[in-house]
Amino acid sequence: MLNTEDFYHVWRIDQTSSLLREEIKEYCHTNIEMCLECGKCSGGCSNAHIFDITPRKIIQLIKIGEEAKLLKMDALWSCVACQLCVDRCPSSINIPRIMDYLREKAYKQNIPSTRPNVELFHELMLGNIKKFGRVPEALLSVEFNIKSKQYTKDAEMGMKMFFKGKLNPIPARVKDIQMVRRMFRNIPAQREG
Amino acid sequence: MNVAYYPGCSLHGLAKEYGISVEVVCKHLGIELNEIEDWNCCGATAAHSLNHELTISLSARNLAIARDMNMDKVLAPCAGCFSRLKGASYELRNNKVLAAEVSEIIKSEAPVEPEVNNLLQFIMEEQGLDALKGKVTKPLQGLKLAAYYGCLLTRPKEVVQFDDPEQPVSMDLVLQALGAETVNWAHKAECCGGGYAASDTDIVLDLSGQVLDSAKRAGADAIVVACPMCGVNLDTRQEAVSAKKGIKYDLPVIYLTQLMGIAFGYSPAQLGLKRHLNSPFPLLQSKGLA
Numbered sequence: 001m002l003n004t005e006d007f008y009h010v011w012r013i014d015q016t017s018s019l020l021r022e023e024i025k026e027y028c029h030t031n032i033e034m035c036l037e038c039g040k041c042s043g044g045c046s047n048a049h050i051f052d053i054t055p056r057k058i059i060q061l062i063k064i065g066e067e068a069k070l071l072k073m074d075a076l077w078s079c080v081a082c083q084l085c086v087d088r089c090p091s092s093i094n095i096p097r098i099m100d101y102l103r104e105k106a107y108k109q110n111i112p113s114t115r116p117n118v119e120l121f122h123e124l125m126l127g128n129i130k131k132f133g134r135v136p137e138a139l140l141s142v143e144f145n146i147k148s149k150q151y152t153k154d155a156e157m158g159m160k161m162f163f164k165g166k167l168n169p170i171p172a173r174v175k176d177i178q179m180v181r182r183m184f185r186n187i188p189a190q191r192e193g
Numbered sequence: 194m195n196v197a198y199y200p201g202c203s204l205h206g207l208a209k210e211y212g213i214s215v216e217v218v219c220k221h222l223g224i225e226l227n228e229i230e231d232w233n234c235c236g237a238t239a240a241h242s243l244n245h246e247l248t249i250s251l252s253a254r255n256l257a258i259a260r261d262m263n264m265d266k267v268l269a270p271c272a273g274c275f276s277r278l279k280g281a282s283y284e285l286r287n288n289k290v291l292a293a294e295v296s297e298i299i300k301s302e303a304p305v306e307p308e309v310n311n312l313l314q315f316i317m318e319e320q321g322l323d324a325l326k327g328k329v330t331k332p333l334q335g336l337k338l339a340a341y342y343g344c345l346l347t348r349p350k351e352v353v354q355f356d357d358p359e360q361p362v363s364m365d366l367v368l369q370a371l372g373a374e375t376v377n378w379a380h381k382a383e384c385c386g387g388g389y390a391a392s393d394t395d396i397v398l399d400l401s402g403q404v405l406d407s408a409k410r411a412g413a414d415a416i417v418v419a420c421p422m423c424g425v426n427l428d429t430r431q432e433a434v435s436a437k438k439g440i441k442y443d444l445p446v447i448y449l450t451q452l453m454g455i456a457f458g459y460s461p462a463q464l465g466l467k468r469h470l471n472s473p474f475p476l477l478q479s480k481g482l483a
Contacts, residue, residue, distance in 0.1 A: 027245075029288060046344075046384040046400060078396060081238070082384035083348035087358045092351065100241055107243050121392035125239035129251070133233040135202040144391055154391070157429055157470075164468045166207050174233045182298055183250040187243075 018065025028101050034091035035059050041095055044084035051075040055085045055095050062098070071106040075099070077115040117148050130184050133174025138167035194319070197264035197307065198226035199255060201274035201421075202234050208271075208421030210465025214450035215270050215312070217464060221457050222320060222328070226268065229259050235277035238388030246294065252281035253295045256304035267309045270450070272345040272420035273387070275311040276352075282309060283352045311346050312419045312449065313363045314355045322370045330458040332372025335480040338452075339413035339444075340364035340375050341404065342382045343423040358382070364449060368417060371456040378411035380404045385426040394430070401426045402434040405442050414476055415445045417452060424448060428470050445473035455482055 025031055041055035048054050052074040053061065061070050076099060085095040106113075113119035124143050128135055138158075145153050161167050174180055196219075204212030219226050232255050240248035256278060259267050269275040285292045285303045292303040310318070316325070342361045350358040359382050365375040385404055386397030404427065408416050418424045428446040435442055446469065454464040461483045466473055477483035 047396070050396075050399075078393070080344070080384045080387050080389065080396065080400070081241070082344040082387075084344075084359075084384075086349050086351075094349075096349070100245060103242055104244060115393055118389070118392045122239040122242050125237070126243065126247075129234045129236060129240070135206075135234050135237070137202065137206045141391060154394075157432075160470055161207070161429065164470065165209060166468060168206050172202075172205065175231050179254060179299065180233050180251075183247050183254075185298070186246060 018063060020062050020065050020067050020070075024062060024098055024101060028094060028097045030092075030094035030097060032059050032062055032093055032098075035063075035093060036090055038090065040088040040090065041085035041093075044088040046080050046082045046084060047075075047078055050078055058095070058098070059093065070102055071109065071111050072114070074114040076103040076106060077113050077118045117144075117150075120144065120148055126184075126187070128171075130181055131177075132171045133177050133180045134172045136168065136171030138162075138169060139171055141167075194224075194266065195262075195264045196224055196226055196319075197259035197262060197267045198228045199232060199235075199259075199267055199269040199274055199278065200228065201269065201271040202237075203271055203273075203421035203425070207425050208448070210451065210468040211270060211421055211424060211448045213463075213465040214448055214454050215268075217459060218450045218453045218457070219268075221454075221459075224319060227262060227264065229255055229267070230262065232258065235274045237273055237277070241277070246291070246298075248277060249281045249284055249291060250295050250298050252278045253285060253303055254299045254301075256282060256307070256309075257299055257301045259307055260304045261301075264307045266307050266315075268312070268315050269309055270312045270419065271422075272311055272343060273422055275309060276345040279309040280352055282306070311353075311355075313342075313346055313361075313367070316367055317363050322366055325367065325370045325453075329371055329456045331456055331482065333368070333452060333456055333480075333482065334372050336373040336452075336476075336482070337412060337414045338368055338373050338375050339378050339408040339411060339416045340368055340381060341408070341416050341418050341423060341427075343418070343420050344382070344384045344387065346419060347382060364417065364419060367449065368452065371452060373452070376408075376411040376413045378407050378413070380407035383407075385423045387422050387426070390422070390426055390430075394433075397426050397430055398434055398437060401430050402438060405431065405434055405444060406438075406440070408444055409440070409442055413444065415447050415473060417447055417449050419449045431471055443471070445469060445471045445476055447473050 039056045236248045236251040286305040296303040347358045347361045386400040389396040451464045
């Protein structure tokens with residue numbers, strides 16, 4: 001099979017390096033040196049129209065090591081992870097994985113999210129998984145509304161869904177919950193929602 | 194073929210009708226589903242957004258249980274769960290460092306098997322179109338459908354290795370085998386907004402709105418889905434999109450397995466078709482299917 005890395009070797013014109021780029025190569029197993037600078041990632045991006053920094057620019061900022069800018073960008077919290085960028089990339093650069101890596105890094109450094117409700121929802125969901133092992137959708141929605149102070153959000157729709165039998169009032173539980181909790185060992189306790 | 198079944202949280206909750214119809218259809222096809230014992234949530238958007246090790250570990254435990262149950266395949270009808278499980282198995286195969294860490298956490302060898310299938314691949318491989326045609330007793334004649342794949346049934350291509358990532362055809366072929374007509378449309382593999390349903394609803398109204406516009410423009414009677422997030426977003430947010438854009442869509446959103454059930458002769462009530470906010474009954478009745 002053709003190895004992309006060998007194939008593009010002669011085109012590797014940009015030897016700029018940054019610590020961030022090396023880190024990404026190590027942890028995300030993807031090599032942005034292979035970027036052809038074609039912009040197909042941004043062309044495919046589902047949310048390019050609302051991104052503050054589009055995927056093509058994100059790659060460029062990684063190359064020059066602009067970490068501070070990347071960790072506070074809004075795109076981290078509005079990416080839908082639709083996988084169009086990686087599939088369109090001629091070098092298969094795994095941008096969705098890079099987005100996850102940068103978001104996780106920003107989160108661990110307590111850099112405020114530009115969309116606090118998105119971060120809050122993730123935290124509440126993880127808190128529920130740690131508690132029950134599964135997601136009690138009804139409970140999670142109520143919890144989210146209270147903690148985000150949007151008390152009536154989707155209330156009417158929620159009632160309709162309840163009467164259609166879509167919302168379970170009682171959470172399901174995993175029996176071996178201790179095993180699920182072991183997986184949370186690297187997540188700081190105060191950040192679980 | 195021993196098939197493990199991973200329903201995920203939604204098929205027991207928000208998309209109960211998808212879970213019900215998957216079970217009805219598989220039973221009809223003679224496929225025994227063995228639910229993964231004591232399965233846990235795949236972590237969905239929340240886990241992969243905030244902690245990589247966590248998202249892989251959550252899926253690894255489920256896969257390890259399926260492996261220990263001696264299963265040959267895992268069926269994950271939710272495209273989100275499918276993506277997490279299949280992605281974890283891909284990563285565990287290719288990232289030995291992470292595999293060792295995960296194995297230590299779940300106190301079991303990191304699983305790379307059994308193979309994980311989404312609903313489309315499962316139907317195509319375990320049944321095939323000819324066998325499916327032979328089981329149709331009530332052809333879906335007169336239905337003009339938009340087959341909607343969304344993001345995760347076919348992407349990322351390197352991991353999924355099934356159908357075309359942006360111009361998929363498998364669901365169209367299944368629906369045609371059931372006797373329906375499918376439309377050509379632009380948004381069959383675009384995103385609905387997925388996991389932002391509650392946390393940033395505007396993103397969903399925007400992206401799901403584009404999907405609804407496209408299906409309407411193509412002249413579809415209904416949208417067919419094989420993912421609870423697509424199903425829930427397009428069904429429950431349709432009213433809000435209508436109000437925002439001033440367009441009346443009238444597009445019921447139906448799970449593929451519900452339509453398979455109808456074509457096999459089951460009644461709409463047995464397939465949970467009363468649970469939708471945009472009722473599919475007027476459409477099905479007009480075609481003599483309900």
